[in-house]
Amino acid sequence: MTTLAYVGGYTTRDRNGRGEGINVYSIDGTTGAWRHRQLLRDLANPSWLLLDRPGRVLYAAHGEGTEASAYAIDPASGELRGLGRQPTGGTNGVRLGIDASGRFLVCANYNTGTVATMPIEADGSLGALRDLVALEGTPGPHRTQQTRAHPHDVAFDPRGHFFLVPDKGLDAVFAFRVDPASGKLIPGAPPSVRTRRGAGPRHAAFHPTGPHAYVLNELDSTLTTYRFDAAAGGLTPLQVITTLPPAFTGDNTTSEIAVAPAGRFVYASNRGHDSIVIFRVDAATGVLEPVGWEPTRGRTPRFFALDPAGSFLYAANQDSDTIVAFRVDPHAGTLTATGHVVAVGSPSSIVFR
Secondary structure (H helix, E strand, C coil): CCEEEEEEECCCHHHCCCCCEEEEEEECCCCCCEEEEEEEECCCCEEEEEECCCCCEEEEEECCCCEEEEEEECCCCCCEEEEEEEECCCCCEEEEEECCCCCEEEEEECCCCEEEEEEECCCCCECCCCEEEECCCCCCCCCCCCCCCCECCCEECCCCCEEEEEECCCCEEEEEEECCCCCCEEEEEEEEEECCCCCCEEEEEECCCCCEEEEEECCCCEEEEEEECCCCCCEEEEEEEECCCCCCCCCCEEEEEEECCCCCEEEEEEECCCEEEEEEECCCCCCEEEEEEEECCCCCEEEEEECCCCCEEEEEECCCCEEEEEEECCCCCCEEEEEEEEECCCEEEEEEC
């Protein structure tokens, strides 16, 4: 089978961007080689991409921008055609999500500390802003990174019912659900949970079958395991574990997290150590044990993604302009570089179809 990959990244000088837009690739199912198919140019920082569940529309959040955009996917070629854009009610949309009904797109506005919803029309285009919620709390101690609310993710649970919003500025993780009729945001119970001071929660991922969520903390390079109440959206912390090896003494921030499709392993990326850390999941408790660290063969892995089968991991090295492919050992969780390297400017997001 041939898989299509859509790659977003940074394009503007103020973000040190070297990308040109959204790139479309086909991945050979036998060799693993990537072949370039399309470049959608003249887009400002399409830094986060999201595919709808039927695989017919691609959505983009634009770093430092004020809008989200939609693109129809040609069912035969996989190429993109613009469907328009809508204001997100804030600045620097960093993540998007879609609720279980498929009727609403959710956007986290990092710079302005808000979470927005927009309706998804029948053709996949976006309607006007439906709800906008400002996150409130006490900022963390970091003098430059925690001056106000900074929501950094929209991570839906496996049912698409609740979603988590780690807020890097407030040292808190918020929980919401989307009312499927009105598109209004309804807080979980409780609405949020505090993290360690100065942790800077960034991204979240859910276990596919167990009652657990994992939140990656950017500023102190840790990962927190939570028990997740699927009925109310509440979180109970179970464990905090470092993402770094004991001998590492340099500077580091974390960036991305993913749970393997089978739920046996959790992966997270380190910027500074420039590695993917591999954790084994305890099947009974959900807590994590480190397996090892794999260098990403590049600088600043802002993002990585597992392919839909969990057979390959692709590390997007933002500051060396590469996507590096690794084969995943399904039994040990370890990573082995395949030798396939894709050259693309400032990559920050990959989705597969």
